[in-house]
Each structure stands twice: as structure tokens, then as C-alpha cells.
Amino acid sequence: MEYSLFADESGTSAVDKCFTIGCLLVPNNFLDEFEQQVRHLLKKHNLPDERELKWSGIKKNYGMVNLLIDLTQLITNSPASFICKVSWKQPYYNWQANEEVAFYKSYTMLMSYCARILKSDINAKIDDKSDSYSKHAEVVEIIGNHNLKDRLGSITEVKKCDSKSELLIQVADLFTGAINASHNLFLHPEAQIHKGKVLAINKIAECLGWDTLHYDTYPNADINIWHFPEKEYRKVPNTLDVVPSNNVAYVSREDVM
Secondary structure, three states, rough: OOOEEEEEEEOOOOOOOEEEEEEEEHHHHHHHHHHHHHHHHHOOOOOOOOOOHHHHOOOOOOHHHHHHHHHHHHHHOOOOOOEEEEEOOOOOHHHHHHHHHHHHHHHHHHHHHHHHHOOOOOEEEEEOOOOOOOOOOOOOOHHHHHHHHOOOOEEEEEEOOOOOHHHHHHHHHHHHHHHHHHHHHHHHOOOOOHHHHHHHHHHHHOOOOOOOOOOEEEEEEEEOEEEEEHHHOOOOOOEEEOOOOOOOOOOHHHHHH
């Protein structure tokens, strides 16, 4: 089977204790239907189709929180999946040495993992970001395929895209931002975060059968969270199974004010 991968990142600023790269993976034979369902959910929650979806824009927008409830349930009830790698910066030696190089090493590890666990060919679109070296995407593709040599799965292309024109990169942004924010709060409890974002984190967690989002997971086909470096971060604070719930209540305007 062939998959399309849409990826974004969160937590690369100096104030964050961790950074996360998140990948939304959709089988190509389900891609059109999945995007149509996302657009239907935008209309359902009165969110303009032309407005870019961003984790930074959650805050007082209760429609965005309710959208995330439905998107989580859409992923857990469909062939799509979300796989992310949360890296704790402090013990990650490569991050201390060169942040940009460490970031793309993490991208390569995650993308190889996605192809390997799905045993599939993957065509990747990643959010374009300003880098000192312009060909990181090509390097991710080359080294990722080298890591997959003699195994099932491959990376057919890694392409940098403007997230404003790629709805599913925007979906990846929402989940990546929520997961990173929850992990950052665990590592740095004094971090400032808007009430609406905390509510969104808790609602996504409730959809997974959890109390919050800062756990790693056993491998699964829905939402997979990988903690890195594994020696220091695996099972911190715990490793949980995803137990999807379709009975999560929406929030109201008053809940996010």
C-alpha cells in the first residue's frame, strides 16, 4: 500500500524543553475521502475553509477545540494514523551540538520508522521552514531509504511545502502542537499556556482514553507517540495503550473564556 505523509513540527524555540515532529499518514486510496471529511468538519464547526489551521490559534476558539475532538475520532476510526516523535532536548546530545542537524536527524529516524511500521511506500510533504542548509529534505529522503535498505517500505519523495496550501499539514500542526505542549508542561510545569489549549489537550487525551497527552504509547495503528532519547525518556511518565472513545462531549464558548 502507498501512503501520503503530512508533517509539521513544534517546540523548536529555546523556551521549550522538548520538540515534536508529527506525521499524519493517510493511505492514498483513502486520501480524497479523508480530506473531504476534514473539510466537512470545518463547515460543521463554522471554521472558514480558507483560514489556516494552527495550534497557536486555538486559545479562545471553542470551535477549534471541538474540531480536534472530531479529528481525533476521525483518525482513530479510519485507516489514517498519526505518528510523532517527542525529543527531550536536555539529554539529546545532538541537539546540544547542532539544533538544525539534530532536528533533521529526528525527521529521518521518524520517517524511516513510519515506512517500516506501515511496510509501505511513503510520499512525504513537510512544512517548509527556514534553514541554513536548503537541501535537508533531499538528505532525509536519501538517508531514510538507506536505513530502509533490504526492508519493506520506502520513502519515494520528501517535499517541502507551504502549510497554507496544504490542509493536511495543518491537521498535523494541530496534533503536533497539542502533544508537544502537553509534554512541555510535564517537563516544565511553570510554562505559560492558554486555558483553551489546556482544554484541547485534555479533550484529545479523553478521545484516547487518557487523562492527558504526555505519555508514550505501545505501537498501534491510530496515534503513536515515541519518546526520545529512549534511555532517558522511554516510559516517562508512563507507556499507555490507546483506548479510543467516541463519546467525548464538545466544549462551549464559556469553557475557553
